[in-house]
Amino acid sequence: MKSTIEELQAFTAIVDSGSIVMAADRLGQTASGISRALQRLESKLNVTLLERTTRKIKLTQEGQLFLAKTRRILNDLAEAEDSLQKADEDISGLIRVDSATPFVLHVIVPLMHEFMQKYPNIEIELNNHDQVIDLLEHQTDVAIRFGELNDSTLHAKLLCRSRLYIAASPAYLAEKGHPVHPEELLQHDLIGFSQVLHLNTWPVNVNNKPFTARPKIKASNGETVRQLALDGNGITCLSRFLVQDDLQAGRLTALFEDQIELHYQKIHAVYYLQEHLPKRVRLFIEFLAEKLKPYL
Incomplete structure (x- = not known):
């Protein structure tokens, strides 16, 4: 029996979020449902993908190999879905954005009306943290970072100076x-x-x-x-x-x-390192970059 997309999504969500409970929250499912999806996937593959202890979840060697291929499959699927959209205005979905409170208030908020008119089917969730956060832990699609960047797991686009x-x-x-x-x-x-x-x-x-x-x-x-x-x-x-x-x-x-x-x-937009950036997130970053271009 072949693996399903739902099982692959559950597997990557557990890896990215660090726990079954957080993966369930991320996917809008129950923890028991996510756990069963992982069990079915491991049973079909006849391997252990994740070593589970009371404190943490760790990828096995087989899990590491399978994760890379799983990400490629899910990224290709997302890219294929994006390509079928008739126009940028048709793109939908939620974008979770995080930044320091002042940047949200003085830069992002004044631009929201124009962005939402341009992309009416996209939803935005603005979160404020004045300290650097873990994007995966906080289920964040894009964060605004100030100064020099050190995290090699993130992609970054310079927005302005x-x-x-x-x-x-x-x-x-x-x-x-x-x-x-x-x-x-x-x-x-x-x-x-x-x-x-x-x-x-x-x-x-x-x-x-x-x-x-x-x-x-x-x-x-x-x-x-x-x-x-x-x-x-x-x-x-x-x-x-x-x-x-x-x-x-x-x-x-x-x-x-x-x-x-x-x-x-320097002010950057940063997002988690992945082969395919969801189009809605790319459109948001490009919109910010265009509006802040005079400050480069």
């Missing part, structure tokens, strides 16, 4: 004074980050060294830092996509523009 600004509100500057030289930062109230500490290194030199802020107020995400700055709590350093509207409207004032060492933060 966003420069850093040192800024404060006019109210704060009126109360505490307008610093002219970066050394004066040592006498000012600073706002920074509590978790991603490298974000507290600002693109100016103090005493001939890159300045690392010692924030009086810290926050875990850039949107909170922005709001603190807008409310006059101190000077901060944030990416252009966060503050460009505030700078243009005069809600924030850029500092040290004649002394700053221009630093551009």
